[in-house]
Amino acid sequence: MANNAKTHCGAVRSASELGRLVRAHRRDRSLNLETVSAIGGFSMRFLSEFERGKETAELGKVLAALAVLGLDVFVEPRCRGTAPGAPTDETAGSIGRT
Numbered sequence: 001m002a003n004n005a006k007t008h009c010g011a012v013r014s015a016s017e018l019g020r021l022v023r024a025h026r027r028d029r030s031l032n033l034e035t036v037s038a039i040g041g042f043s044m045r046f047l048s049e050f051e052r053g054k055e056t057a058e059l060g061k062v063l064a065a066l067a068v069l070g071l072d073v074f075v076e077p078r079c080r081g082t083a084p085g086a087p088t089d090e091t092a093g094s095i096g097r098t
Contacts, residue, residue, distance in 0.1 A: 016053030018062075023051040025069050040068040 008024040026036055033044045040047075042061050050057045050065060066073060 014053065015050075015055045015057065019051040019053040022065065022069065022071070025071060026051075029069070031069075036065065036068050040064045 008021050008028070010021070012018045012021065026033075033047050037044045037047050040061075042064060046057070046061055047065060050062060063073070
């Protein structure tokens with residue numbers, strides 16, 4: 001892996017945003033689809049579709065692809081006001097309750 005790899009990171013709010021970040025990391029490391037797929041144990045088709053933003057990509061495989069590339073997922077609360085209609089700290093606890 002290249003030591004001069006650029007850093008690509010940021011908030012991800014869609015499958016296509018995540019796919020673009022993953023593709024950038026893979027390319028920065030000069031890895032092709034075939035190599036990453038073989039290491040991760042999934043198909044090149046899956047990885048290609050994931051990188052193109054497939055909304056229904058299987059979560060376990062997505063996490064495996066991230067792990068192969070040395071990437072982690074963090075979940076944090078959004079800042080207030082960033083998403084209209086998003087739950088606030090006060091209402092988040094009531095989600096799913098009737």
